[in-house]
Amino acid sequence: MTGRDLRALFGSNNPRVEADEAFTNRESQWQVFVGALDSHLRHVAGPGFDAADLEAPRRNLLVFHGVGGIGKSTLSRRLEAALANAEHRPAQWGEPAWHGPRIVPVRIDLARSANTDFERVIVTIRLAIAAAVGRPMPAFDIALRRYWDHQHPGEPLEEYLRRDGLMARFGQALPQQTQAALGEVAQGLALPGMLGSAVGQLTGALVRALREHRRSVAALAGCPRLADLLEADTDLEELSYYPHLLAWELARLPARKQIALVVLLDTFEDIGDRTRRDMERLLQHVVWLMPNVFFVATGRNRLQWADPALHGQLDWTGPAAWPGLADRGLPASRAATADRDGRRQILIGDFSDEDREDYLAHRLAVDGQPLIDPALRRVIAERSHGLPLYLDLAAMRFLEIRRTGLTPRPADFDVDFPALIARTLTDLTPDERHVLRSVSLLDAFDIPLATASAGISRDAPVLRLLERPFIRHAPTGLWPYHLHALIRSTLRTAEDTTDDRWSPRDWRNAADRAHIAVGQQWAEHTGPGRRPLIACLRQGLTLAAEFDLDLGWLTEAAWQYVSDSVWEPLTPAQRNTDDGPRLRTPAHALVELLSTLGRRQHEHRRTTANRLTAVINTGLLPQELGQMARYYLAKAHRDLGHSAASRSEMRQVADGGGRLAPAARRGLAHLARLAGDFPTALTVAGTLGWAGRQNRVLGDIHWPQGDITPAADHYQHARDEAEQHGIAGERATAQAHRALAMAFADPATAESELALAHHLLTGLTLHATTLTVHIAHLIRDAGHSTAFHERAQALRTETETAGLTSLLPLLELAVCFHHAVRGDDDPLTAAIHRLRRLTTDGDHAYLAEIASFMGDRPTTPDARPVRWLEGEATVRRRWRTLVTERSATASGHP
Template sequence: MLFSSNDRSVTADEAFTNRQMQWRAVTSGLTEHLQRVGSVNFDVEDVESPRRNILVFHGVGGIGKTTLSRKIEASLTNSAHRPPQWAQAYLPRQQLLPVRVDLARSAGSDFESVILSIRLAIAALGRPMPAFDLALRRYWDRNHPGEPLEEYVRRGGLLHRFGAAAALPQQIQSALSDTAQALMLPGTVGGLLGHGAQALITALRERRQAVRSLAGCSRLADLLEAEPDLDALSFYPHLLAWDLSRLPADKTILPVILLDTFEDTGDRGHRDFERLLQRVVWLMPNAFFVVTGRNRLQWAQPSLEGQLDWVGPQAWPGLATEHTHRASQVHEHQILIGDFSPEDCEDYLSRRLMQREEPLIDESVRRTIAEHSHGLPLYLDLAVMRYLELRRKGRRPQSADFDHDFPALISRTLSDLSAEERHVLRGISLLNAFSVPLATEVAGLDHDAPALRLAERPFIRESASGVWPFHLHTLIRSAIRTSEETSDDRWSEQDWHRAAQRAFSALEAHWRRDPQRDRTVLVACLEQGLTLARDFGLALGWLTDAAFQYTADSIWEPLTLPPAPNPPPQGGLTPADALVETLSAVTRRQHEHRERTAARLETVLAEGLLTTELADMATYYLAKAQRDLGRIAESRRGMQQVADRGGRLALAATRGLAHLHRLSGDFPTAVEVARRLGWPGRHQRVLGDVWWVHADIDRAVAAYRADRTEAEQHAAVGERAMAQVHLSFAAAFAGPDRASDELDLAQRLLEPLRLRSNELTARVANLVRAAGNSDVPGQASVLLAEIERSGISYIQAKLQLALCFHYSVLDYREELEGAIDRLRTLTNRDDYAYYVDIAHFMGGLPLPARSTRPRWIDGEEQTRRRWRNLVITRRSYSAPDGRPR
């Protein structure tokens, strides 16, 4: 900020947000650690017991791990530096000594500097660590001949980081002098480090009185005898731990060693540096380690045996991870750092840039940045930099300036990935969810190893729900897909298109080999396949078959597709766009007015982008919407067109024509057509629709039940639910007792589905079941409002018919005549006109002269008699006080 603006009234603050949960994990971890170390059974020289002295925070690049590490160090050093959010957190009373080591390559850290950093921090105690200092001085003189330790510390900048660093050489000298004097070696220190070293080792092994203060360290002699190379140096922390355990009670400290940027210790094929660091953690059980890095530690995996010294869940119980195909359960010592919440993003941006103690960034701009960040702090910082850049150019940044992804996000994400992992990462950015085999297929590789390694990265999230277990962090996925990448191995447009085609083919294979034809697999493959076809202009191919299976099940869960890239790679509308709109219109008709459904499908057909088969689908569902709207002539033309083509929906369209014959009152023709349909045309349901209007309830229920059975045999859950709804509606006329169980079953079958018209029909059936109760008209008025919003006219007619039944049961002649008038208005275009006749039959009324006289199967008188008998029978259901119920 200092060099980004000439306006000195603008100030930049290192805003720190949230992370209370991580701070609580640190404080609770420290408390538990102190309880273990303070136990009478604790032995600092025990190298077999499991280790619980480590806490790991891992997360994507830019999530705030380094900031968290620094804040923990500052908070443990001085409570005045603790963020306000952490003020009330409990800390143990033990004296804490935080030591933070940045392992980033840019920091130039090596293993020697790690060991020296820990020892230099402990130098603040003003006491030598005799066992460790003897070994360290021997190592130093052998590996850095002629270079004094104090000069190395000064040149390496460690003197500025650790206030007591200058005292370390004197402390080491003191330890050497005391030991040499005790052994009466000539040349004091020189003798101890030269030929006298063997004398010290012998004295330690014999546990002589002269070196009794060191003889208690059982492994000191062995370490002094070993060649003092880097490998030996990695075991010296054991000596330092022993020295710390010998401190007087009033000088006791707890070292808290923070190892940051742990991912830079090497890749997972080269663990040499990681092996040395693991020894430090294992051999200092009385110290507490806080590791921050991009990846979780794998030390609890038995498969690493031979690469690291101590591996497996028995060695590191707090780091153990139990993987299943559904989820990953991580124990309390290995914690994924999550994204900021929207409130945290707002708080961060409010305090990041200030002018006269007010937020510099406008509220609307802050909101836009927060939405685009998906909670990633790195994005927030990059957006702040962009804000300053735009401001420097002389204009006030607006919300539209931050509809933007940053290439830096990609470089940070890809920085520690192998070439194959980067290749897989770009491939999975095409998918909203994936599995390891799917990722491998999309990348065009013949081995899973890169995808397996990638799945363990913190920017890959694992979920127990869904067909595929993994998904890429939303912001990183967007950045990879839309930002201008500049890396040497970036993909060309042709590379992206080839990967999209591989992904498209892999999804087809996954769907077709699903033996259960699971609905969730179908929807997942369809959503991802449609997105790929839309974004890359792919031929529809297998999506046609998938779309027909999707509609055939009559389960109308919505398809959720992400917004198309802007601008789309191919430009303009594609056949995939047309198919997406078709399926969306078909699905949304359960929640939209049928006029809206019809308009959407008419527009799709006018664009001419669909194949003949898919155009039949759009035409068929348009005809159904037209029928629901009472546009019978148009519906008949559409159904006839689809039936004549003889395609996949020919039988369904023929069934639609049978329904239209029924609507017009031509029942014999409807029955004749139904008997030619068979199960594929749902013949039993068509017959049931004919029999109930004849008041032949037993015959209608039998037909619906047969349809339900066939649906169960064919695993058609949508058809099963529809059959049960129609069955309960017919049974409701026969009596409340008979209908109750059927309606309960209908509700259970409908619950997981999205069948709006059938849900409304079931509610009308409830009113028929309750006919004779005083509250039926009130319930009907509420239901009528919902039906009118749906635009399904035939259910309005059914509702009025239910009211006619209710008033006939109560023998309310005036109310019945009013309901008949409303019913006549709803059916004045000949469709469902016979409902008016049925209402007269119910009330025992003569037909008006202008009756349409439908073609009843067994004549008008028989039908009249059956309807009148249903009304009379219902009157026998009386409440205890004698009033009809």
């Protein structure tokens, strides 16, 4: 069954537009309800159940809670309709297998707009029973009539029912049954002809008769607390205990009259707040005192009845009293296990992708066909993040645009709806609204971060806000809380028309507080791992870039980010133009710098060089961060084979004397090595120390001499130093180079070295180092014909794609080594020729000489001279020996 939506119906002149109140699946919530109600029915039918038991734990309450507009009221109405008439049950819900008495639903809307007070709640429940059972409930009816005559003198109950519309909804059964109950008791007490005006005399006589255990009132004597209730003051507090009488009456109905009453309490959040619980306490009395009635509460907030701290505000509290309410709301993904686990508090989640489009397809239609076309439905569905309220507002916007004579387009729905803000903030206190706006600046947060961002001195508003369903909880996260994505987006971007809206200055002040608080959490973190660093950097960069904040702690965090050479992706928000990111402030420049460094492992080095050049040219970064950009630009140039440009940038960084000066001097040593000037490279290396990665540089100098053992030892020392300093990226790089050197000399030993290199690379994104390891695998397998050339070609393609052209000569040397070991003269000649073509600019030209040494061939007369450490003859002999030794071990292979 779908109800007519009058707003949409009156939003178009086209009478063919069908505006239905669409309802999507919600099958998981139905299954939870079916399971919980079935458990309740079996419990009530059990031999040990007593409706008058005031101490047993209560499991007769199911709570569905979620953000405003998620579809709670629609679910409540559909549950009532499905229980009242099987024809109104959605087909996908399936037929429940209940056994027992007839189910009677009654839904009570607690919304402020419905003007539902506690008296109306009690009367409505009694009316539903009256309509279903068709007989008096003497104990309750007499107490209610006594209360009514005292609290509403001169206003008969039937007149109230008629004026309030309840008689039209439930009929005239209650007044008739109440009068019959009074007459029955009056006759038993020999007080015939009793009128409403004499109810006080009747109840007095009834109390005396109960106290004296007269046989004339034996039918009511089984209700031991009736006399006490009839003697108590007639106020709302007393009225809240009357449901005990109603539960007792329901329990003693004959089998043919038995019913299973289901009371649906909707809009539960409107009965008060977390500090004023008067109405909530009265409703809790109803639920507790009617254990044979099943209650379903729907509202924005989870119920706190299982919290022992509420003792005194509510009368029955704690997990022993409400075992099913003890956990924070069970998420939708686990709702199917609710009945099995005894959970009775369910968080209603967002619509699935399919449900979003299904909602829009049925929301507006013409002649049974969806009015919104499929492409536009997909756009709106994605934008909604599954929030039904957004889908509904989007449908209304669709009609508004059509009224102007235009055709709605996807761009028309790239908006946020201010109504979402109003619905979200409506039942929050001013302090909670302040905290909500503050944490909307953050991707995620914890309690201290939220309190500091809001600039308040106490956690109470934060703790209250965490109870709200639009706050999502992820216990395993660094910061365990985050806002519903659409609500966060709306708070940040939609026009805020509320009375306490923030000005741009308010937002910037909050962003500054949040930025400082995030930095303090990073500075105070002393545990292992880079997770806090990356998380704080992402949040801090986003805030600084959006609100043009000073860099502050971000400078030191940026140095920490690059020092480990791990390169996790950083993807903070960034404004873009057609030509690339818009760099207007130091924060924007830093975002682009760190993002570029993180992405360089995944894109061509030419792209990296262009982006770093753009950052440097802005002049926005402070000098020390500008040196960082220049150093990595020099590395990109070196990887691209632009040695002159690399040397110029490295020299500027080295002369600047900043933090990267030792690394720049190492870069200069590498450039000297690339040019074949090994003595100069060795001299520079001796000045580097750990900061300049001296041992790794020495390894890079020694293995081209064919002096493998000292090279491998230097790499091992470099790896150990990196481990001592906790630099994971440097440790993996040193080990990769050690495996490369060992692969030339000892394939068996290289196997374990390569395995360790792969292990140390786990979790790191170091593209060049990874390719070095793959080249080392080729060198280890040199002399074997199995797929060698296919593997080499695949590596060429990958290296060229990444823009790591500086690795191509090393890869070609591995191919030369393979042919030299096998004695393949022509292929070796071709490989040496390719290697010489790759090194025509002079960089890595010494590798072509080494290839000639491997094949015991003369060097080319016009080749650029190489300054070896111990003379050409010694180096030639070493490389030729490595080839002949490998040939001897590889001769047994095909």
